[in-house]
Amino acid sequence: MIMTLRYFGPSDSIPLKYMRQVPGVKGVISTLYDTKPGEPWTREAVHALKTSIEEAGLALSGIESVNVHDDIKIGLPSRDEYIENYIKSLTALGEEGVRMVCYNFMPVFDWTRTNLAKPRPDGSTVLAYDQKVVDSIDPQVFFNQTDANSNGFVMPGWEPDRLAHVKELFEAYKDVDAAKLFDNLVYFLKAIMPVCNKYDIKMAIHPDDPAWPVFGLPRIITNQENILKLFRAVDDVHNGLTFCTGSLGTDLNNDLPGIIRASKGRIHFAHVRNLQHFAPGLFEEAAHLSADGTFDMYEIVKALYDIGFDGPIRPDHGRTLWGEVCMPGYGLYDRAMGACYINGLWEAIEKSSTRK
């Protein structure tokens, strides 16, 4: 595996030179923050991003995300034009040697949390989720609230210009049920597989977070059955998964190490973090350490090791602590500790393993 951190480009509050100081971090995962979903990327822009990262002694280990335009998810006639643009973006990435692209297929909202700064007993704050809040709030109010609480940062998936029109977006998705959304995903993947094969770009879909419908919108990448169904529908190694513990782990019915083993060969990127569950639909994020939350992180990392996972991995949302002012979930301190912890687990597993 290649240990990485997520880098939000030149406006990230954490400079690349700090990321490089985290032991074992070899690369970053980033994206072009000045492009909108649906716009084609240019090779020049990718080259500039890559060069700035390499100058800091790190590699551009993958993209998170090349966002998929809503028209593709909804299945509108205009999708073909947006797919053409997506192919142009993949071509620019392929020519610059980028081989892993994370994306999601969630309608309207990306990941959803109801509190961006819930205090933990240790005095840090974390992102938290309470289904009761989602069930009782208007989506536009929910977006405005999330945006207002993000410490002035634009959080991934919560771009204000797109989400200023939540009502229209809901209207546009009104006839899209889970089956239709899945078909639209397959249509999209089939169209981009040739360019992925040409450049060996591994697409890694991010699971839905949380792993069930929110605000009445369908969600389709939620469990092992759906993930394997997607692999079968487009049976190509370039159609793969971002294995995200924090997203699949929102549903306690999901056996995380089991999903990893069942997805052998198709996991191209991993997000590793811990959650603490209190009741179904009520959880908060925790330190990466197994003992701080609900998941057995050793078993998760061991499963990744056992399947021969060799892609980029990153610690995911961290706690906000030690007075750091940062984008919720994406401060330096707790993610740095998360990276070290995952590296420690990996080293111990590797040295005691019989896998050859």
Ligand code: DNO
């Ligand atoms: C949240 C992230 C997601 C992820 C996208 C991928 O912090 O894990 O926003 O980047 O869903 O497209």
